[in-house]
Structure formats: C-alpha cells, structure tokens
Amino acid sequence: MICRITRDKIDTPALLEAVKHPEAGAVLAFEGIARNNSLGRRVLYLVYDAYPEMAEKKLRQIGEEIAAKWGITRLAMVHRIGRLEISEASLVIALASAHRADGFAACRYALERIKAILPVWKKEVWENGEEWIEGKDFAPFDQEAALKR
Amino acid sequence: MRVTVKFFAALREVVGSRELQLQLDDGSTVASLLERLSREYPRLGALCQAAAPTVNQEYSSLGAELHEGDEVVFIPPVSGGCDDL
Numbered sequence: 001m002i003c004r005i006t007r008d009k010i011d012t013p014a015l016l017e018a019v020k021h022p023e024a025g026a027v028l029a030f031e032g033i034a035r036n037n038s039l040g041r042r043v044l045y046l047v048y049d050a051y052p053e054m055a056e057k058k059l060r061q062i063g064e065e066i067a068a069k070w071g072i073t074r075l076a077m078v079h080r081i082g083r084l085e086i087s088e089a090s091l092v093i094a095l096a097s098a099h100r101a102d103g104f105a106a107c108r109y110a111l112e113r114i115k116a117i118l119p120v121w122k123k124e125v126w127e128n129g130e131e132w133i134e135g136k137d138f139a140p141f142d143q144e145a146a147l148k149r
Numbered sequence: 150m151r152v153t154v155k156f157f158a159a160l161r162e163v164v165g166s167r168e169l170q171l172q173l174d175d176g177s178t179v180a181s182l183l184e185r186l187s188r189e190y191p192r193l194g195a196l197c198q199a200a201a202p203t204v205n206q207e208y209s210s211l212g213a214e215l216h217e218g219d220e221v222v223f224i225p226p227v228s229g230g231c232d233d234l
Contacts, residue, residue, distance in 0.1 A: 030231075031231075032230050032231025032232055033231070033232060034232055035232045038232075046232065048229065049157050049158045049161075050157070050229070051155070051157050051203075051206075051222055051224070053206055054203060054206040054222070055229075057206055079229055079230075090229070090230070090231070090232060091229065091230050091231055111230060111231065114229060114230045115227070115229065115230040115231075116227075117208075117227070118227055118229045118230065119157070119203070119222070119224050119227055119229075120227055120228070120229025120230070121157065121158035121159070121225070121227060121228050121229065122228040122229065122232065123158070132158045132159035132162075132225075132228075133228040134199065134225060134226040134228060135226045135227045135228035135229070136226070138199075138201075138226035138227050138228075140201045140208045140224065141201075141208060
C-alpha cells in the first residue's frame with residue numbers, strides 16, 4: 001500500500017504499474033485535477049496545505065478500511081501539496097482488484113473518505129484575491145458517511 | 150504542563166506562526182486551550198467554530214483532557230481530494 005503526501009508532481013503511470021498484480025483483472029486510477037474555474041471565478045492556480053504526519057496516517061487508515069471491506073491491498077493514494085497549476089493532479093488513487101465492481105466501489109470509497117477526513121486544505125488563487133476553501137464533505141466522525149453517498 | 154499547538158492553512162495565516170508551545174494548568178481541556186487561543190487571537194475563535202480538534206493526530210473533542218507533551222491541531226473543514234465542487 002502506498003500512502004503519501006508529496007510536493008512533487010504525481011506520476012500516475014508509475015503508480016498504476018506499482019499496483020498491478022497477475023491476480024488482479026481490473027486496474028484503475030482516479031485523478032483529482034486543478035480546475036480553472038470555481039463558482040464563476042477564474043482560478044489562476046491552487047495551493048494545498050496538509051498536516052502531513054496525520055494525513056499519511058489517515059491515508060493508511062483508509063487503506064485498512066478498504067482492505068477489510070473488499071480485500072483490496074494493491075492500492076496507492078497520493079496527495080500533492082504546495083502550488084498546483086491548472087490541469088495538474090492534486091490527488092491520485094490507483095488500485096488493482098480481482099474484479100471491476102469491487103475496484104470501482106473501493107476507488108469511490110477512498111475518494112469520499114479522503115474528502116471527509118484527510119487533513120488537507122485547498123486555497124484558490126483568483127485574479128483579484130484568494131481564499132482557503134472550506135470543504136462541504138468534512139465528516140471526521142462519521143465512518144459510514146462515505147458509503148451512503 | 151506543556152503542549153504544542155500546530156497551525157495549518159487559514160489558521161496559520163491568522164496566528165502568523167506554524168506552532169506554539171504553551172504552558173497550561175493541569176486538568177486543562179481542548180476547550181480551555183481554545184478559549185485561551187481565542188483571547189490572544191480573536192479571529193481564530195471564529196475560524197475554529199466549524200473545526201474539529203485533534204490530539205496527537207487523532208480526531209478528538211472539546212471536552213478531552215490534555216496531557217504533558219500533547220500535540221493539538223484544530224482542523225477546519227478539509228478540502229483536499231478532487232476539485233470538482
């Protein structure tokens with residue numbers, strides 16, 4: 001299991017190669033991408049900050065939840081922090097699963113749990129200002145929230 | 150007792166530093182720590198309204214008692230992950 005907070009560009013093809021396994025018939029990756037617009041404003045770039053020690057610990061916790069629910073252990077979750085240009089990946093989830101249904105479900109679960117509990121914050125920088133964005137999916141105490149979505 | 154409080158994102162900009170070492174009375178709780186911080190940094194109190202406290206890198210509660218050497222971080226609603234809101 002790869003759980004990492006990094007300041008470097010995320011190498012998605014390398015993560016896909018890392019999780020591949022001869023017994024896994026489905027390999028998938030999700031990339032969260034810095035968008036050029038938000039609520040009608042033009043976004044110039046994003047800045048991510050994290051509480052890195054806790055964030056890596058929470059990624060491992062999410063990985064253990066996924067291993068317990070689906071038996072998937074060929075899993076990589078990498079979140080980038082620092083300045084991100086438009087179209088760069090902030091988050092990559094890559095995993096290998098025996099069958100596609102479990103793979104898609106686990107990938108979705110990883111994403112929703114990350115959005116609910118991972119201590120990572122995004123600042124949007126616009127043409128005329130900037131703001132730390134408050135996440136609407138924050139649910140640090142609700143273990144089941146991600147599955148209900 | 151001595152505790153460390155670390156600040157990230159918006160809270161770091163309000164406080165103006167990455168971390169503080171604070172001397173607290175024995176029996177202090179997360180709530181009493183937050184009260185003290187809010188007196189020293191009035192804008193912090195408002196920002197911490199929706200925040201979840203963590204003690205030693207686990208989500209905790211305002212009522213939790215603090216101990217020597219604890220690391221406390223107030224987590225405002227997180228916004229990591231994908232950027233599709």
